[in-house]
Amino acid sequence: xxxxxxxxxxxxxxxxxxxxxxxxxxxxxxxxxxxxxxxxxxxxxxxxxxxxxxxxxxxxxxxxxxxxxxxxxxxxxxxxxxxxxxxxxxxxxxxxxxxxxxxxx
Amino acid sequence: xxxxxxxxxxxxxxxxxxxxxxxxxxxxxxxxxxxxxxxxxxxxxxxxxxxxxxxxxxxxxxxxxxxxxxxxxxxxxxxxxxxxxxxxxxxxxxxxxxxxxxxxxxxxxxxxxxxxxxxxxxxxxxxxxxxxxxxxxxxxxxxxxxxxxxxxxxxxxxxxxxxxxxxxxxxxxxxxx
Amino acid sequence: xxxxxxxxxxxxxxxxxxxxxxxxxxxxxxxxxxxxxxxxxxxxxxxxxxxxxxxxxxxxxxxxxxxxxxxxxxxxxxxxxxxxxxxxxxxxxxxxxxxxxxxxxxxxxxxxxxxxxxxxxxxxxxxxxxxxxxxxxxxxxxxxxxxxxxxxxxxxxxxxxxxxxxxxxxxxxxxxxxxxxxxxxxxxxxxxxxxxxxxxxxxxxxxxxxxxxxxxxxxxxxxxxxxxxxxxxxxxxxxxxxxxxxxxxxxxxxxxxxxxxxxxxxxxxxxxxxxxxxxxxxxxxxxxxxxxxxxxxxxxxxxxxxxxxxxxxxxxxxxxxxxxxxxxxxxxxxxxxxxxxxxxxxxxxxxxxxxxxxxxxxxxxxxxxxxxxxxxxxxxxxxxxxxxxxxxxxxxxxxxxxxxxxxxxxxxxxxxxxxxxxxxxxxxxxxxxxxxxxxxxxxxxxxxxxxxxxxxxxxxxxxxxxxxxxxxxxxxxxxxxxxxxxxxxxxxxxxxxxxxxxxxxxxxxxxxxxxxxxxxxxxxxxxxxxxxxxxxxxxxxxxxxxxxxxxxxxxxxxxxxxxxxxxxxxxxxxxxxxxxxxxxxxxxxxxxxxxxxxxxxxxxxxxxxxxxxxxxxxxxxxxxxxxxxxxxxxxxxxxxxxxxxxxxxxxxxxxxxxxxx
Numbered sequence: 001x002x003x004x005x006x007x008x009x010x011x012x013x014x015x016x017x018x019x020x021x022x023x024x025x026x027x028x029x030x031x032x033x034x035x036x037x038x039x040x041x042x043x044x045x046x047x048x049x050x051x052x053x054x055x056x057x058x059x060x061x062x063x064x065x066x067x068x069x070x071x072x073x074x075x076x077x078x079x080x081x082x083x084x085x086x087x088x089x090x091x092x093x094x095x096x097x098x099x100x101x102x103x104x105x
Numbered sequence: 106x107x108x109x110x111x112x113x114x115x116x117x118x119x120x121x122x123x124x125x126x127x128x129x130x131x132x133x134x135x136x137x138x139x140x141x142x143x144x145x146x147x148x149x150x151x152x153x154x155x156x157x158x159x160x161x162x163x164x165x166x167x168x169x170x171x172x173x174x175x176x177x178x179x180x181x182x183x184x185x186x187x188x189x190x191x192x193x194x195x196x197x198x199x200x201x202x203x204x205x206x207x208x209x210x211x212x213x214x215x216x217x218x219x220x221x222x223x224x225x226x227x228x229x230x231x232x233x234x235x236x237x238x239x240x241x242x243x244x245x246x247x248x249x250x251x252x253x254x255x256x257x258x259x260x261x262x263x264x265x266x267x268x269x270x271x272x273x274x275x276x277x278x279x280x281x282x
Numbered sequence: 283x284x285x286x287x288x289x290x291x292x293x294x295x296x297x298x299x300x301x302x303x304x305x306x307x308x309x310x311x312x313x314x315x316x317x318x319x320x321x322x323x324x325x326x327x328x329x330x331x332x333x334x335x336x337x338x339x340x341x342x343x344x345x346x347x348x349x350x351x352x353x354x355x356x357x358x359x360x361x362x363x364x365x366x367x368x369x370x371x372x373x374x375x376x377x378x379x380x381x382x383x384x385x386x387x388x389x390x391x392x393x394x395x396x397x398x399x400x401x402x403x404x405x406x407x408x409x410x411x412x413x414x415x416x417x418x419x420x421x422x423x424x425x426x427x428x429x430x431x432x433x434x435x436x437x438x439x440x441x442x443x444x445x446x447x448x449x450x451x452x453x454x455x456x457x458x459x460x461x462x463x464x465x466x467x468x469x470x471x472x473x474x475x476x477x478x479x480x481x482x483x484x485x486x487x488x489x490x491x492x493x494x495x496x497x498x499x500x501x502x503x504x505x506x507x508x509x510x511x512x513x514x515x516x517x518x519x520x521x522x523x524x525x526x527x528x529x530x531x532x533x534x535x536x537x538x539x540x541x542x543x544x545x546x547x548x549x550x551x552x553x554x555x556x557x558x559x560x561x562x563x564x565x566x567x568x569x570x571x572x573x574x575x576x577x578x579x580x581x582x583x584x585x586x587x588x589x590x591x592x593x594x595x596x597x598x599x600x601x602x603x604x605x606x607x608x609x610x611x612x613x614x615x616x617x618x619x620x621x622x623x624x625x626x627x628x629x630x631x632x633x634x635x636x637x638x639x640x641x642x643x644x645x646x647x648x649x650x651x652x653x654x655x656x657x658x659x660x661x662x663x664x665x666x667x668x669x670x671x672x673x674x675x676x677x678x679x680x681x682x683x684x685x686x687x688x689x690x691x692x693x694x695x696x697x698x699x700x701x702x703x704x705x706x707x708x709x710x711x712x713x714x715x716x717x718x719x720x721x722x723x724x725x726x727x728x729x730x731x732x733x734x735x736x737x738x739x740x741x742x743x744x745x746x747x748x749x750x751x752x753x754x755x756x757x758x759x760x761x762x763x764x765x766x767x768x769x770x771x772x773x774x775x776x777x778x779x780x781x782x783x784x785x786x787x788x789x790x791x792x793x794x795x796x797x798x799x800x801x802x803x804x805x806x807x808x809x810x811x812x813x814x815x816x817x818x819x820x821x822x823x824x825x826x827x828x829x830x831x832x833x834x835x836x837x838x839x840x841x842x843x844x845x846x847x848x849x850x851x852x853x854x855x856x857x858x859x860x861x862x863x864x865x866x867x868x869x870x871x872x873x874x875x876x877x878x879x880x881x882x883x884x885x886x887x888x889x890x891x892x893x894x895x896x897x898x899x900x901x902x903x904x905x906x907x908x909x910x911x912x913x914x915x916x917x918x919x920x921x922x923x924x925x926x927x928x929x930x931x932x933x934x935x936x937x938x939x940x941x942x943x
Binding site for chain 2: 053067
């Protein structure tokens with residue numbers, strides 16, 4: 001059985017990507033870096049979809065269509081997130097997430 | 106020299122290429138989250154995204170791989186570059202890493218990782234009994250415009266709304282010039 | 283669709299439509315409102331009479347029902363029950379309601395609320411017609427309350443006058459008080475019997491299918507509602523105050539039809555009520571007490587409408603006596619019901635005549651009317667005399683026949699005290715009725731000393747009885763008299779009675795004269811057979827005798843040239859004060875309200891409201907605020923910290939779930 005012909009391989013690769021992305025979201029302070037990490041998480045998800053599409057799904061277009069949709073959503077999300085980052089920067093003169101503490105109890 | 110001869114056979118070459126692609130992806134991802142310079146992060150992200158596109162090729166989807174490079178690398182990463190340029194200048198001093206926070210992040214991400222590994226291991230993956238093998242772009246286009254046409258349209262609406270919202274938020278609300 | 287059913291539906295729907303139309307669109311335009319209302323009352327009139335003639339002699343009642351509410355336990359039908367009892371009442375209501383609408387053209391002409399008045403009359407017509415032909419008690423109850431609502435609206439029609447709006451409220455609250463009992467009776471019946479169908483109830487009670495305790499309890503509870511609506515002791519106090527409304531309203535609602543609804547209900551479920559001798563005895567006692575009480579108060583009132591109001595109370599009590607005595611003696615409902623029919627004619631006539639006088643002279647005090655030349659208004663004077671004769675039970679007026687029947691029924695009882703009390707009541711009735719008639723007919727010279735006593739300076743309009751806000755405890759029983767708040771004053775000048783007002787008088791006088799002779803056909807129609815009444819000569823003689831004695835007494839006190847214009851009751855000042863104070867029943871209720879309702883219940887509920895309800899709400903609110911303050915330390919504003927927790931907990935839960943597999 002070849003390595004790249006196994007479902008589990010792709011699942012583990014996606015898992016590692018997800019782990020790295022989640023770590024980035026939790027550890028980084030820069031809002032842009034957090035956005036980058038979120039993109040990694042989204043990619044992990046879309047890789048999973050593609051893998052299931054290749055190995056399990058009854059018809060072969062489903063996963064691809066979903067991967068395309070994820071890309072579109074990611075693009076929209078990036079646009080919004082970036083504009084928010086710019087707005088935050090304008091207000092706080094910083095993109096450090098730890099400085100955004102207006103809602104502290 | 107069984108291994109060597111296998112390595113130069115087509116499956117061997119493909120496996121080597123695959124491992125390469127995986128390494129590129131993981132490496133890119135690591136750079137994307139760990140480098141101190143935000144611009145390096147973006148470059149790492151580009152690397153990881155290209156790696157994922159390679160994986161898509163291995164999954165028999167050249168079209169999606171192409172789109173991945175086009176949209177992610179071509180559009181999203183460029184937008185992020187713009188954001189970097191519009192926000193904090195890079196020459197400012199960076200705050201030191203907090204080991205407490207890193208530890209927390211590792212524990213959190215590790216718990217999820219453990220959970221997902223467990224999930225992957227414990228699940229028996231069974232393919233659907235009847236599977237069509239038509240992977241072509243034609244089929245996908247057909248699906249996009251028949252079965253998924255509603256989602257397709259909604260996505261376009263979503264993009265439009267996101268665009269408007271981004272403009273409104275970024276220009277600072279009503280009345281800002 | 284069945285033409286009968288269509289007729290019933292039209293009777294109910296047309297006035298309702300008229301009410302809506304007038305209230306929403308045309309209330310500013312008197313003539314249009316009048317036209318709409320007249321159309322909506324003429325068609326039911328035609329329908330009612332047509333149905334009476336078409337269905338004359340039906341044996342089996344016609345029942346149309348639809349399901350309104352269906353549940354596992356109860357089924358509530360909505361429908362119409364057409365039988366002789368409801369047919370006759372339908373005709374009465376439709377006719378009098380139509381006549382009153384005609385009469386009101388003259389009486390209410392020029393009033394700023396003319397449109398609203400006709401809207402309210404239409405609402406009343408709709409609810410009363412609906413009440414009459416209801417097939418089930420719950421449906422009847424709905425219309426019953428609607429009738430109460432229109433009564434409230436019409437009593438308080440001149441709402442800018444304080445006493446009128448207070449009287450409206452009093453009428454509503456007091457009748458509601460009885461209706462609570464009525465409703466409890468309905469709930470009781472639903473729980474233990476399972477159906478509120480009138481025909482079913484009557485059949486079941488007649489065939490001993492229901493346990494006696496059930497019949498007695500529910501009959502007494504339902505009688506609470508009857509007592510409220512038909513103004514029986516001790517909750518009759520609203521009816522005299524209800525005279526604050528326009529006089530045509532008093533004629534329609536508070537004498538002929540609405541207050542008769544209580545007696546009508548008693549007739550409607552007569553077999554059911556009659557199945558309980560205990561309940562019948564209690565009703566008989568209450569009715570007798572009410573009759574004596576209201577007659578004695580009527581003897582001292584100086585407001586013509588008050589006199590007729592108390593006479594209404596006593597006549598309603600008289601019907602209730604007839605019905606309950608019939609129930610005790612295994613008789614039929616005919617006596618009471620026949621009196622209801624004749625009473626509707628002559629009492630409406632009495633009120634309309636009073637209205638004609640009031641309209642002309644602008645006062646309610648009949649002494650003032652007399653002084654100003656009341657007897658010159660020929661048509662009202664003649665018709666009021668006819669009606670008064672009917673009220674006293676003098677041949678050949680309608681009242682003679684029906685009163686005779688009731689006294690006959692009372693005489694069937696073993697205990698002769700009831701018939702004696704009935705005769706005494708008849709005596710008092712004749713006395714106070716002819717007191718009014720003689721005073722009006724034979725005014726004294728201008729310098730007669732009696733004028734001083736009964737003359738009251740007309741007060742300015744809208745004076746409002748500010749001091750006796752609740753209508754309780756009038757210092758003087760005459761306080762209602764003057765300036766009865768014709769918001770449309772200024773017609774005290776000497777025009778005669780317009781034809782729209784005299785025409786209904788003549789029609790009703792005609793009915794009063796004729797109705798008595800229809801006794802046998804009506805009885806055949808109602809009961810299916812006519813029983814020969816063995817009328818004992820003694821009873822007949824004594825009945826006419828007491829009536830004539832009452833009239834004679836009135837002649838001695840008020841009529842003859844040398845009469846002192848002092849009631850014989852003047853001889854016993856204590857008793858007179860007692861009557862003028864209306865037996866202190868209003869005082870009693872005032873005291874009861876102050877002591878128990880305000881002093882005890884209100885206090886407790888206020889305390890409960892302050893401490894338990896408000897306190898509870900406050901405690902919740904304050905603990906929320908405090909808890910929020912205390913818990914706010916969690917909100918560190920470190921987003922990643924929150925996310926970390928979320929992720930860890932979710933993953934831990936996932937791992938825990940997977941471990942088991």
